[in-house]
Amino acid sequence: MIFDIITLFPQMFSAIRDEGVVARGIKKSLLSINTWQLRDFADNKYRSVDGAPYGGGAGMVMQVKPIRDCIAKIKQKKPQSTVIYLSPQGEKLTHKLALELANLNSVILLCGRYEGVDERVVEHDVDREVSIGDYVISGGELAAMVLIDTVARQIPKVLGNSASLNDSFAQGLLDHPHYTRPEIIDGQSVPEVLLSGHQANIDAWRKQQALKISQQKCPYLLKK
Numbered sequence: 205m206i207f208d209i210i211t212l213f214p215q216m217f218s219a220i221r222d223e224g225v226v227a228r229g230i231k232k233s234l235l236s237i238n239t240w241q242l243r244d245f246a247d248n249k250y251r252s253v254d255g256a257p258y259g260g261g262a263g264m265v266m267q268v269k270p271i272r273d274c275i276a277k278i279k280q281k282k283p284q285s286t287v288i289y290l291s292p293q294g295e296k297l298t299h300k301l302a303l304e305l306a307n308l309n310s311v312i313l314l315c316g317r318y319e320g321v322d323e324r325v326v327e328h329d330v331d332r333e334v335s336i337g338d339y340v341i342s343g344g345e346l347a348a349m350v351l352i353d354t355v356a357r358q359i360p361k362v363l364g365n366s367a368s369l370n371d372s373f374a375q376g377l378l379d380h381p382h383y384t385r386p387e388i389i390d391g392q393s394v395p396e397v398l399l400s401g402h403q404a405n406i407d408a409w410r411k412q413q414a415l416k417i418s419q420q421k422c423p424y425l426l427k428k
């Protein structure tokens with residue numbers, strides 16, 4: 205799967221390109237991440253790509269032309285790419301959406317800054333708008349990295365041993381608790397059942413804990 209990222213801050217993506225699950229996917233040639241500096245598509249010597257908003261108000265708006273030119277350039281080689289704009293107005297990023305996106309071969313991620321992009325880009329150039337939650341962050345880059353990480357986990361062989369099948373949301377629930385050595389610390393012990401060696405009982409306990417925690421912390425998951 206190829207991610208082409210349109211951004212004013214390409215260096216930020218070294219955070220996922222160099223370490224962790226995404227880096228592993230890149231090493232195995234299952235993923236690639238290309239960044240495109242939007243300023244390279246500016247038509248002025250200041251390399252400016254934004255303008256003041258019509259109607260007045262605070263902040264700046266990212267202009268249509270550089271974004272449109274950059275998308276066109278990427279699509280010369282990958283005409284089938286799906287263009288995703290990261291924005292708080294988008295559909296929520298969920299496990300289900302990550303599974304769906306993991307089926308795509310090439311995705312263009314458009315990262316907004318300032319007040320976002322000119323709405324005509326959203327109307328004409330963007331296929332999907334995706335949000336990572338009901339809050340505002342200072343740009344689409346962190347949201348794009350969250351999306352890439354969760355989608356990458358769902359691409360076969362990126363994680364060893366199909367580990368992503370164990371992601372708790374694959375069952376639609378929060379995860380059960382985990383414990384490791386030592387058995388007792390400061391008077392706190394590991395639940396007996398996990399030391400029993402009885403796998404069916406362990407599985408049943410984990411399922412029951414996942415249900416209980418989901419009910420307590422995210423009851424809407426059970427309603428689904």
Ligand code: ADE
Pocket residue numbers: 290291292334335336337338339340341342343344347
């Ligand atoms: N850009 C700013 N806030 C965002 C959010 N919540 N999700 C995706 N992109 C964003």
